[in-house]
Amino acid sequence: MIEVEGLTKQYGRTVAVDDLSFTVRPGRVTGFLGPNGAGKSTTMRMMLALDRPTAGRVLIDGRPYQELSEPLRRVGAVLEARSVHGGRRCRDHLLWLAHTNRIPARRVDEVLEQVGLTSVRRKRVKGFSLGMHQRLGLAAALLGDPPVLLLDEPVNGLDPEGIVWLRTLTRRLSAEGRTVFVSSHLMSEMALTAEHLVVIGRGRLLADTTVERFIAENSKSYVRIATPDPTRLRAVLATEGIRVTDTDDGALAVHGTDPARVGELVAAHGVVVHEIAQRSASLEEAFVQLTGDSVEFGR
Amino acid sequence: MSVLLPLVRAEWTKARTVRSTWWSLVTTAALCVGFGLLLGSQYQGPPDRRSGIGAAEISFYPLLLGQIALVVFGVLVVSAEYTTGTIRASLAAAPRRGVFLAAKALVTAGIAGVLAVVVAFGTFLATQWGMGEYGASLGDPGVLGAVFGAVVYLTSMCVFAMGVATILRSSALALGILIPLLFLNSQGLASLPAIRSVTQYLPDQAGAGLMRVDTDGQFFLGRLDFGVTGAYLVLSAWVAAALLGGYVSLRRRDA
Numbered sequence: 001m002i003e004v005e006g007l008t009k010q011y012g013r014t015v016a017v018d019d020l021s022f023t024v025r026p027g028r029v030t031g032f033l034g035p036n037g038a039g040k041s042t043t044m045r046m047m048l049a050l051d052r053p054t055a056g057r058v059l060i061d062g063r064p065y066q067e068l069s070e071p072l073r074r075v076g077a078v079l080e081a082r083s084v085h086g087g088r089r090c091r092d093h094l095l096w097l098a099h100t101n102r103i104p105a106r107r108v109d110e111v112l113e114q115v116g117l118t119s120v121r122r123k124r125v126k127g128f129s130l131g132m133h134q135r136l137g138l139a140a141a142l143l144g145d146p147p148v149l150l151l152d153e154p155v156n157g158l159d160p161e162g163i164v165w166l167r168t169l170t171r172r173l174s175a176e177g178r179t180v181f182v183s184s185h186l187m188s189e190m191a192l193t194a195e196h197l198v199v200i201g202r203g204r205l206l207a208d209t210t211v212e213r214f215i216a217e218n219s220k221s222y223v224r225i226a227t228p229d230p231t232r233l234r235a236v237l238a239t240e241g242i243r244v245t246d247t248d249d250g251a252l253a254v255h256g257t258d259p260a261r262v263g264e265l266v267a268a269h270g271v272v273v274h275e276i277a278q279r280s281a282s283l284e285e286a287f288v289q290l291t292g293d294s295v296e297f298g299r
Numbered sequence: 300m301s302v303l304l305p306l307v308r309a310e311w312t313k314a315r316t317v318r319s320t321w322w323s324l325v326t327t328a329a330l331c332v333g334f335g336l337l338l339g340s341q342y343q344g345p346p347d348r349r350s351g352i353g354a355a356e357i358s359f360y361p362l363l364l365g366q367i368a369l370v371v372f373g374v375l376v377v378s379a380e381y382t383t384g385t386i387r388a389s390l391a392a393a394p395r396r397g398v399f400l401a402a403k404a405l406v407t408a409g410i411a412g413v414l415a416v417v418v419a420f421g422t423f424l425a426t427q428w429g430m431g432e433y434g435a436s437l438g439d440p441g442v443l444g445a446v447f448g449a450v451v452y453l454t455s456m457c458v459f460a461m462g463v464a465t466i467l468r469s470s471a472l473a474l475g476i477l478i479p480l481l482f483l484n485s486q487g488l489a490s491l492p493a494i495r496s497v498t499q500y501l502p503d504q505a506g507a508g509l510m511r512v513d514t515d516g517q518f519f520l521g522r523l524d525f526g527v528t529g530a531y532l533v534l535s536a537w538v539a540a541a542l543l544g545g546y547v548s549l550r551r552r553d554a
Contacts, residue, residue: 048391051553066394069302077391083384085317092316099309100392140388 001025001179002047002148006056009042009203016042018203019056024181026147029174031194031211032183035291039203040183041079044152048077060148072101076141077150082133086126090117090136093125097140111139116165130157138169148179155189167193187287191215201291218290223254223262226275236269237262251275306393306402313385314376314406323372324414328421331365335422339429346433355435355442358426359510362419362449363481363503366456369411370477373460376407377545378470386554396549400465404458404542411457412450419449441512448509448527455534456481459502462541466548499523505533 002024009017017039024030034040045051047058049065057064060075068074084093094108112118115135120128128136134157141149151170155163170193174180184190190197190211197214199207207214227233230252237244242262243255254262259276266273314320335358346354380386393399420437423446427434437443464473481503491498498504499521508523508530523530 045387045553048387049394050387050390052551068394071394072392075391079387079391080384083387085379085383085385087317087319088313089316092312096309096312096316097388097392099305099312100389102305 001061002181003059003062004043004047004056005059007043007046007053007058008055009039009046009051010054016203017046017053020200020203020205021056022198022205022208024179024198025196026179027174027177028195029170029180029182029193030196030198031190032181032198032200033187033190033287034183034185034200034206036185038185038200038291040185040200041152042203043200044077044079044150044181044183047150048075048079050079070101070144072097072103072144072146074144074146075148075150076144076146077152078134078137078141078154079152082130084125084133084136087124089122089124090128091121093136094139094143098143101144103143107143107145111142114142115139131159131162134158134162134166138166147177149173149181151180151182153183153185155184155186163189199287199290206290218287221278221280223257223259224251224275224277224279225254225262225266225273226251227266227271227273229272232269233266233271233273236265236271240265253279302395302398303402303405306398307405309392310402310406311409314410317379319375319379320372320410323368323375324410326368327365327372327414328418329365330368331361331418331422332425334361334364335426336429339426339431339434342430342433344433353435353512354427354430354433355423355439355445355512356510357430358423359445359449359507361422361426362453362510363507365418365422366453366481367478369414369453369457370460370481371474373407373411373457374464374470374473374477376403376461377464378468378473381468382470390554397546400542400546400549404461407461408454408458412454415450415453415457419446419453423449439512444527445510445512448511448530451531452506452509452534455506455538456502459538459541462538462543462545465545466541468548495521496524499525500533502534502537505530505537509534 004020004022007017007020008015020043032040032043042051046053047060047065060068065071065075091108091112094111095105098105098108109118112121115138117132117135117139120132125133125136134154138154141151154166158166170180170182182193194211197207197209197211198205199214224247225233233252234244237254242257245253245255247253259278263276338357338361346352346357380389389399390396393402423437427436435442437446460473460477463477464470467473467476480501504521504523508525509527511527525533
C-alpha cells in the first residue's frame, strides 16, 4: 500500500504538486492520469525519495522510502526510460542493481528472459531502441520481485505488440496481489489496464475513483440523428422540451433522452431520418473535459 | 558493514563495466611512466645541487602531469551518473545518501589506490632508470616514504575529484575547477612569493609535500611551512571537505 499525504513540491514560486493525498491499494492496477506537466513524474520521484517534498510525505507499507532496507525488494520503479549508462552492457546494468540489494545474479537472467531481452544481454545499452529501454527498465523494476510497482508512462515508445505485452504483464502482476501504480497521459490506455484512477491536473487531485465511475460521471452520452430535414426535426424535439445541439459532421446530437423515445417521436411526426444511434463521448473527451481547465503550457 | 558491502560490490561492478574507467586508468599510467622515462633520460649529469631538488624527487613531476587522467576518472565516477540518469536508479536502490557516497568513495579510493601503487613505483623506477648512473635508488634514505606519499597523494586527488563532482554534478564544471586548481596553480600562482603563505595549502602544493625525500623545508615544488605530517593533514582536510560537500549536496538536492 502506498499512502500519499499532503504531498507538495514547489520549484521557486511554481507549485508542481499541490497538497496531494491519495492511497494506492494492493491487488489492483491504479492508473495515475493527468495531462503532460500535471506533476505525475514529480509525484513518482517523491515516492522514491529522489526528490524532496516541500511538504507532506509518502509511506510505502507504512514507512518512508528512505527507511526501507533493500528497497528494490519492496518497490520496483520504471521512471524515465533512458536512465542507464549507454556504455554499459545490458546484463551488467541489471547486475550492479542486483548487487545493491543482495539479489542473486540468477535473478538477473530470469528478468531478462521475462522482458525478452535475453538475446541482447551482452549488448551495450547505447544501441537500444526506446522500446528496449522500456523493457530494460521493467526488468530492473522486477529484479527484487517487489510487491509494489511504480511505472511512469511505461507504454511510451513501445510498439503495438509491446503495449499488449505490457498490459498483460501489468494485469498479471496485480492479479498476483501486487500494488501496481501506472501513470499515463492517455485515458484510453488507462481504461484498458486500470481498475482504479487517480486523476491530477496542475498538481492537484481531480478524481480518485474507479474507472467505471469515472467514465459514467464524466462522459455524457447523447443520441445522434442524421436527417435531411434538420429544421423540422429541431422543431419537433423542441416542442417536447428536448435539448438539441449540432455535431461536427452536420448531424444533430439529442441530449437527455434515449434512441427509443427519439424514434417514437420521429415516427409520430413523420420526419425522415437516416440514422439514429446512441453515442458516448469518448474517454479522451471525458478526460479533456475534466482536466481541460488545468492544462497549462509554458510554465 | 552489512549495508555497506553490497553497495561496495555494486559500485565496483559499475566501475568495471564501463570503458571510460579502463581508459582513464591506462592513460594515467602511460602518461606518468612515459613522461618519467623521458624526463630521466634528459639528464646528462647529476641534478643541480643549488635547486635543492634531488634525483629521487625528479620522478614526482610526471605524477603531477599524469594525475589529470586519474582526476578525470574520479569526476566521471559521479558525473556519468548524472549525465546518463543512472543516479536515479542508484538512489532508488540505495536511498541512504551517506552509505551510497561512502561505498562510492571506498571503491574509487580502492581502484585509484591500486593504480597509484603501480604508477608511483613504476614512474620512480622509469625515471631513475632513464637517469642511469645519476639516478637514485628506492633504498636511499627517505625515498620509500616519499614514493608512498605519492601513492597517498594520487589516491587522495582521485577521491577529492569525486567529492567535487558530487557537489557540482557536471564533468565540465568539476574539471573546470579541478584542472586550474591542480595545474595552473603549480606552475603559476604558487611561485609568487607574496601569496605563497596561502597557496601552500592548496591540495597539489600540500600534497606534493608528501613526496619529500629530505627534511629541509625545500621540496620539489617550493617551500612549505609544514612538515610531512602537516601535509597529510592538509590533504585529508581537502578530501574530507569535498566528500562532506558531496554528502550535503546529495541530501539536499533533488536527484
